[in-house]
Amino acid sequence: MIITIVAGARPNFMKVAPIIKSIQEAQTNGYDIKYRLVHTGQHYDKKMSSDFFEQLCIPEPDANLGAGGGSQAEQTAAIMVKFEKELQENKSDLVLVVGDVTSTMACTIVAKKLCIDVAHVEAGIRSGDRTMPEEINRLVTDVICDHFFTTSEEANHHLYHSGVPKEKVHFVGNTMIDTLYQNINRLIQPELWKQVDLRQGNYFLITLHRPSNVDDPHNLTHLLEVILKSTGKLPIVFPVHPRTRKMLDSAGFMHPRLIQTDPMSYLEFIYLVKNAKAVITDSGGITEETTVLGIPCLTLRNSTERPETVTIGTNELIGTDPNNLLPYLEKIMQGIWKPYSVPPLWDGDTAQRIIATIIRVYNIPNIPKVEYALQAS
Structure with a gap:
């Protein structure tokens, strides 16, 4: 199976890093799963983009669409035109989008028009404020994608209420927290x-x-x-x-x-x-x-x-x-604050649950390690 992973802006990078790591672990364990990382270029400032790939140990993208800049409409159009060409030239069985940026919506539309399944990580979250561009991105993405990876029970209920079948909704937790836990001992004191x-x-x-x-x-x-x-x-x-x-x-x-x-x-x-x-x-x-x-x-x-x-x-x-x-x-x-706790499944293992779900849903075979190594070489 080939998964195209889309990252377009700073929040996306933190969300895809643990997913890529979990795919690599699945490959090591013999699962026939490959990925292609596509950076849309929505954020093109170095501090908003490339530093995150370096620090989070994300491999260099297989493609950078260079679609940054312009108005909302111009950026959406540029991403769609370039991502369509990307998918036409590079076979994909599943497009995985994360978050709620313009790239998330634009790449989902393109993939579905090409009849490719889409999985949305961080699906179902809603602010109720349609003046926010992100809210429109969330709504459009969740109307047409195929599988929904959620961070909370409330997100689940939003999806159920909109008619999404329960078997398509997968409550897995929060990949942002995976990245936090994986890097908590690597933090850098700024100058x-x-x-x-x-x-x-x-x-x-x-x-x-x-x-x-x-x-x-x-x-x-x-x-x-x-x-x-x-x-x-x-x-x-x-x-x-x-x-x-x-x-x-x-x-x-x-x-x-x-x-x-x-x-x-x-x-x-x-x-x-x-x-x-x-x-x-x-x-x-x-x-x-x-x-x-x-x-x-x-x-x-x-x-x-x-x-x-x-x-x-x-x-x-x-x-x-x-x-x-x-x-x-x-x-x-005064040093006073309310009691608090950590939401369920925000435990650092979300990406593993996502990849395990994809393996199960798509019946990805487990190939003996020697045979898999020969195929990969």
């Missing part, structure tokens, strides 16, 4: 740690990139001012997304406690998450990592597609009004 004298638990970490928070320079600066006024004398570390950088530069906002940096590699960034007093973000994925690491997290959004990080984990959904942060920041400064 700024010593440069600005950071210490465990003595700083806040911020990430912001969503239009509702960053596209209005006045709103962005007000948000940062609220955070700075409510965090005592603690440093605020802010790896700045390229989208946010444009707004910050236009506003000319600076503060001695606001430590602005370029986007970081995965191993450096998770080092900062693991040692922070708390994280303030508008990302979805980071709320999963803070939950497993036990770090308080405040999410500046009105909805979340990962409600288990709120109901079970360390996350609180704050909304987009900066003033909503105040009571939560006060609790954090």
